Amino acid sequence: MTLCGTLFLAQCLLMFGGMVSKVSRHLCTVFAVVSHFSWLMVFTVSTMIALDLSRTFGSHGTIRISTANRKLLVSYLSFATGVPFLIVGITLTLSSLLGEDIGLRYGDQSSCWVGDGRANLFVFGIPVLVLLCLNLFLFAKTIRGIARSKKIGMTLHEGKKVSSYAQELLKIAIKVSSIMGFTWLFGFVAAFSKQEALWFIFIILNAFQGVYIFLAFTATRRVSHMWRDLLLKKLYGRRSDVRSDMRLRAKSEPSSVQTLSV
Missing domain, CATH: 1.20.1070.10 (Rhodopsin 7-helix transmembrane proteins)
Incomplete structure (x- = not known):
């Protein structure tokens, strides 16, 4: 810094x-x-x-x-x-x-x-x-x-x-x-x-x-995930575990589709 x-x-x-x-x-x-x-x-x-x-x-x-x-x-x-x-x-x-x-x-x-x-x-x-x-x-x-x-x-x-x-x-x-x-x-x-x-x-x-420093230490996958979680938290008003909630929802959706198809 x-x-x-x-x-x-x-x-x-x-x-x-x-x-x-x-x-x-x-x-x-x-x-x-x-x-x-x-x-x-x-x-x-x-x-x-x-x-x-x-x-x-x-x-x-x-x-x-x-x-x-x-x-x-x-x-x-x-x-x-x-x-x-x-x-x-x-x-x-x-x-x-x-x-x-x-x-x-x-x-x-x-x-x-x-x-x-x-x-x-x-x-x-x-x-x-x-x-x-x-x-x-x-x-x-x-x-x-x-x-x-x-x-x-x-x-x-x-x-x-x-x-x-x-x-x-x-x-x-x-x-x-x-x-x-x-x-x-x-x-x-x-x-x-x-x-x-x-x-x-x-x-x-x-x-x-300055661009080199940004690409090396700021434009990383970890930082992008942190910004994504922060954006989701601002949009949905949820806690910091929004990503895990979305994963659970994504896992439950295929099972419901399979039940309907049966």
């Missing part, structure tokens, strides 16, 4: 930043600071998710019960907000004291972001790259732990096909990778290779990041 909210805020600030730059320089500076903080927090939150998944599924190949409690949650949120706050605070201080000399500033006439290119690399690119590398390591550890647990389950159920095991593992990997921010790697490749086609791929993939 925190990741989705932060990502939504960062995307909105990025979308309207160009228009704000033409209205007010000071407002553009505020937009740039908040946008810088939001995008950094998107990656720190994804790193905390990757760390929690690694603790849960990547522990010696066995799935253990999550020890998530208030203290652990506070530590996650402290890191997720503290690191962006520290980077933005240092950037804001340097831009106020030495901004003209080192080319570090928040907002200009073209966009409400961090400039110039070299400064952007140090205060945003490098921290994001470090977090992505950490996410990649934790992702590999998580998938390895899930693969081992799935393999153990497959040996207990010898009739299960290897192809279905591979498909399940691939689905899990795709779902988990959708919240790791790996599409941003195309941006770094495009920046260093200077290939314009890679920039288009990078923009398209990141524009649909």
Whole structure:
């Protein structure tokens, strides 16, 4: 939930930043600071998710019960907000004291972001790259732990096909990778290779990041069943066991038809 909210805020600030730059320089500076903080927090939150998944599924190949409690949650949120706050605070201080000399500033006439290119690399690119590398390591550890647990389950159920095991593992990997921010790697490749086609791929993939998360974690069969039960409850004014009542009714209807036919 925190990741989705932060990502939504960062995307909105990025979308309207160009228009704000033409209205007010000071407002553009505020937009740039908040946008810088939001995008950094998107990656720190994804790193905390990757760390929690690694603790849960990547522990010696066995799935253990999550020890998530208030203290652990506070530590996650402290890191997720503290690191962006520290980077933005240092950037804001340097831009106020030495901004003209080192080319570090928040907002200009073209966009409400961090400039110039070299400064952007140090205060945003490098921290994001470090977090992505950490996410990649934790992702590999998580998938390895899930693969081992799935393999153990497959040996207990010898009739299960290897192809279905591979498909399940691939689905899990795709779902988990959708919240790791790996599409941003195309941006770094495009920046260093200077290939314009890679920039288009990078923009398209990141524009649909919210769609990936929706398809991976919201547009599922379980969620659709919950929405269907809720809709039936609203329509018929019954309890949450509407589906079971409908099944019983469906079973009783054929028997009545058979009695009439006799």
